[in-house]
Amino acid sequence: MRRRLINSTLAVVLVVIAVFGVSLVIIESRTIEGSAEESVRSDAARLVSVVESRIVARESVTAESMRSHVPEDRHVRIELPGQAPIELGERPDDAIEGRASSGPNGVTVTVRQDRATVREEVGRTLLIILAVALLAVIAAVLLAVGQARRVAAPLTDLAETAERLGSGDPRPRHRRYGVPELDRVADVLDASAERIARMLTAERRLAADASHQLRTPLTALSMRLEEIVTAADSIGAADTSPTADRTATAGIREEAMIGLAQVERLTDVVQRLLTNSRDPRSGSAVGFDLDEVVKQQVEEWRPAYRKAGRAIVRSGREGLRAVGTPGAVAQVLATLVENALMHGAGAVALRTRIAGNQVVVEVTDEGPGVDSALGSRVFERTVSGRNSTGLGLAVARDLAEADGGRLELLQQHPPVFALFLSREVAEEPSGD
Structure with a gap:
C-alpha cells in the first residue's frame, strides 16, 4: 500500500510538472526571443539618434567614432547618404535583426544579434526549470513517503491486532488513530476481541466443568473394572471347573483389562482437557x-x-x-x-x-x-x-x-x- 501511495503521488506530481514545465519552457523561450528582438530594435533606434546628433553637430560619423556606442555582441551596419556603409562587429550567420531609420537625413541603422546567444539563455532557463522540477520531485517523494507512513502504519497496526485475535489473544488494544474510518475498524476489532474473550472464557469453563464431572464416574468405572479383574483372578486361582469355564473366566479378565486400559486413556484425555481449560498454553x-x-x-x-x-x-x-x-x-x-x-x-x-x-x-x-x-x-x-x-x-x-x-x-x-x-x-x- 505504501508503494501505491508513493507511486500515485509521484505520478500526479510528474504529470503536473510535465504540463506546467513544458508550458513554462515554451513561454520563456518566446519571451527571451521577443526580448532579444526588442533589444536589437532599441539599439538600432538608439544608434540612429547618436548618428543624427553627430550630423547636427557637424561631427564625422566613422567606425572609430561609433565603436564605443556599439555593444560587443552586436553587428551594426550604418548607412548614410552619399557615404559607404559603416559596419561594426562580426556579422553572424543566423541572427536576430532590428532596423531603424531617420527620414530627414536618410540614416539607416541595422543591428544584428547572434541567435546562439539567445539559445544559451534559453538553455540556462531550461536548466533552472529542470532544477526546480527536480527539487519538486524530491519534495514530493519525501511528502509521499511521510504520508504513506502515516496512512500505512495504522493499517499495519490493525493487521497485527487482527492477527493477534486469530492467534488466540483476545485482549483489546484500545488504540485510535485520528482517522474516522480507521477508528471505526479499531472499534469493531476491540468489540470482536471482547466477544471472543467472553466466548473463550465460557468454553473453557464448560470444558473444565465437563471434565470435572466426568472424572468421578470414570474413577468409579475404573474401580469396578479393577474389582472384576481381581474377582476373575480369584476365581481362576480357586476354580477346578472344566477347561471351558476357565477359558470363559480368562476371557472376562481380558475384556475387563481392555476396558480398564480404555478408561485410563479416557481419564488421561479428560485430565488433559481440564488442564488446557485452565491454561491453554500448557x-x-x-x-x-x-x-x-x-x-x-x-x-x-x-x-x-x-x-x-x-x-x-x-x-x-x-x-x-x-x-x-x-x-x-x-x-x-x-x-x-x-x-x-x-x-x-x-x-x-x-x-x-x-x-x-x-x-x-x-x-x-x-x-x-x-x-x-x-x-x-x-x-x-x-x-x-x-x-x-x-x-x-x-x-x-x-x-x-x-x-x-x-x-x-x-x-x-x-x-x-x-x-x-x-x-x-x-x-x-x-x-x-
Missing part, C-alpha cells in the same frame, strides 16, 4: 513409541472386529517414535478405527510410514469410502454422511492439531485417513 507433548500405541489400538479393537466378521491388521515401518500426547494420539486412532468399523467394510489396516520429518499413521478399509459431495468437509462439525453426530472426526482433528500434528483425508475411494505427527529423531552420541 502442553504434555512428549516423545513416545508409536508402535506401542498402534499395537494397543489393534489389540483393543480386534474383539469388536472379530465379532463383526472382519479383521484389523497393522503394517508398515516399525520402530518409529513420534512427538505428541500418547493418550490423545490413541484417541484419534480409536476414532478412525471406530469410524471404519461403523461405516466401512472389509479389513481395516493401520500402516505406519515416514514422510520427511514426520511420521504418518494411515487408516484404511475396503468400504465405499467418503461421499464425493463431502470430501474434506467430513472434518467439519455437524457434517456427517451416515446419520451420526459429525463430532468424532472434528474432535479427532482438534486433538491432532493440539499436538502439533494434522489429520487429513488422503483418499476418498477407498477411504484413507492419515495422522501426521512430528518425528522424534534420536540424538547421536558425541565422540570424544
